Amino acid sequence: MTTTSPARATASPAPVPSSDALTGKRRVAFASFVDENYLPGFLALLRSLALSNPGVCEDFVVLHDDLRPGSIARIRALHPRIVLRRVNAEHYDAYQKGDQDNYLVRKAYFILDVFRLREYDTIITLDTDMVVLSDLRELLRLREGLAAVPQFFYGQHKLNSGLLVIQREYLTDAFCARLDAVGRSGDYELDKHDQGILNAVLDGDFVRLDARYNFVKRRLSGDLPVPEDTAILHFTGRHKPWQGGEAGYSRAEDRWREFELSDADFHAAFLARPGTLHHDLLVHYGTPHVRRTGDVESARKVAAAHIASGDYQDAVDMLSSVHIPLDEAWPHEVLGHALMSVSRYEEAKAQLLLATAAPNRAATAHARLAQMAWVHGDNTEALRHATAGMSVDPTHRASRLWAQRAAAVPAQEQGSAEEQLAHVAFYMDRQGNAGDKLLPETVRLGFGTDTTSRRWHSVHAHRLFDRAALKRVNERRGLVIGGGGLFIPDTMPNGNSAWQWNVADEQLRGIDVPIMVYAVGFNAFDGQSYRAGRFRESLRLLVEKSAFFGLRNHGSIAKVRAMLPDHLHDKVRFQPCPTTVSRQLVPGWSDPAHREDTVLLNAAYDRAGLRFGHDYGHFLAEIAKAVRNIGAHTEVRCAAHSLDDERIAFDLRREYGISLPVIPMYDFDNDAIRDLYAKTRLVIGMRGHAGMIPFGVGTPIISLISHPKMAYFLADIERPEWGVSVHDRNLGAVLTERAIGILDSHAATVADVHERQQTLWKVTEANASDLRAILGS
Incomplete structure (x- = not known):
């Protein structure tokens, strides 16, 4: 094959930006300034945030100037996404202050360093003498302005800076310069410190939040109860709950003490929360809890969280670390799911069979057994399990799907093996995703107008590629791999390759016909990653073995090259998805x-x-x-x-x-x-x-x-x-x-689409020439 084909010479765009930059997804963080004196308050704040918002986990930026290593360890133990930032304390020495010698007054300004963060779109600051009592989703959904609760005593014109919701337009050098100018001039309420500067700069221009998001203790003078709708309780004033508190506020301080918990009690309380628990929090708190207690139900929850994020081996390890009683069906089912996801099929089968004994888990367990049987090419066994699942629950969608797949009559191949190409793809079911349904046929059009079994031998990517499948492929002219974003870890996970084609290295090495990877995409979402080394190893072997390795966009090329050694980079080339040139490929179009x-x-x-x-x-x-x-x-x-x-x-x-x-x-x-x-x-x-x-x-x-x-x-x-x-x-x-x-301007835009498409078609034609040379046709 020539190394100077037009396809390979096509210039790549600039380096691909980060995923969140491409999708525009907002990066959200919480932030607090923390020192040793206020550490007990901050630890209670972290516990309260997790217990009152168990489905929320964003970065928590800890601004600090003197935290000890042991204190940092305690903080990290309470939150999985702590970001430490040391403040530039000297920067605030030039500010005019009411009491220059009071170290607490000096530190009151350090929270203003939050405006120097540049990597977030929304930041929610919380004072360390706060506890969170209920849902904060309304704050997380805010998109505009700088939001705060007006001060209790001073009316609507001034804000209380204990809680701020700051949007990106305030996280700028220009806004920091305004803060500095006011701070250095002293033209603000000196006894209000950071809050005084913000009020002087904003002059009432802020988004007003309901008082329940920064409910100050002074509203409860006379030992009034904390209102039920309070979202954030703020212990303003000199006397803090962890220092003994203040007379007349015992009911409020009782609410704070709800979060003065040992790690063991805190972990147990979090795992007992109803509703959806955020994956990162569940793993962070659940792992030490299971290690400490051996609790099976907690292990199941943590394992399920690992499965949901594609960490299948971690799920196996978690449930394997505890003793699961025979009659605990749900943990057996989750362990079976995890084991099949790392291709430990016999062990998975044993766990899932145990789970079928419980009526409330039987349908799901049977569906997974049907899936495993189908993966191994045993349609009879797959249909038996799928039917059993539907007999337990006639509405069970997964059982119905596997019954349909198992009962499908495979098309009879018309051509002779030596005239065919083998084709690994995800062949979509009836009523499946329309785009995925179209892909295999369109990939085949890139190799000629005949897309039927006369020329093609279908290999479903999700079925185990065993020795028999290898023998059938090696009897063909070549192997084409393509039809969607096959480089994704979780649609149909397996431990053999850790991507969508269920092929072990041994079988991949045994392929002795030309391998052509055609228009495959790297389909990880923003926030999703391939954590297993197994994927990298399989990918490298695939690239080494391939005579042609084409990915459908330059973003995928950059991602894949980053996982390969330098000497393989040039093998990865651009092959547009054939659906983008359908007008050129479809016969008689x-x-x-x-x-x-x-x-x-x-x-x-x-x-x-x-x-x-x-x-x-x-x-x-x-x-x-x-x-x-x-x-x-x-x-x-x-x-x-x-x-x-x-x-x-x-x-x-x-x-x-x-x-x-x-x-x-x-x-x-x-x-x-x-x-x-x-x-x-x-x-x-x-x-x-x-x-x-x-x-x-x-x-x-x-x-x-x-x-x-x-x-x-x-x-x-x-x-x-x-x-x-x-x-x-x-x-x-x-x-x-x-x-x-x-x-x-429809006609002009259609013409532009046609022109853009021509660029992709030229690349496709050049690649087609190389593919013909590979196949000798």
């Missing part, structure tokens, strides 16, 4: 003579926490604005790639009274998918293939960016303006402006 006056809207909900963070309410409100405004020009319809995608229509109707027609694309065949996208005027999509497929058939797109791959694609076609982050503060207005702009 002709552009539509007429388009319907519609705009199609697609939203995705898999891994919603990674997509939206704290911003789903904001996203929905902004989409409602856009749908109303765009709908005044053109009809908007919901294009559902999967069943879950219909949620956008349900939520818009429930929250905003907007009704959208829903198009069930998961029921469409491939021609119908392409035809629908070719005949609309614009597609606004959140899924990768809700952008790439319409682009490939010549339709303008706007991508709702919640995953880095969307930005990767737009960078490759040099049209970043065709994307907008789901976190954009002005999402509705931006989306409306861009959509109407495209609709008003």
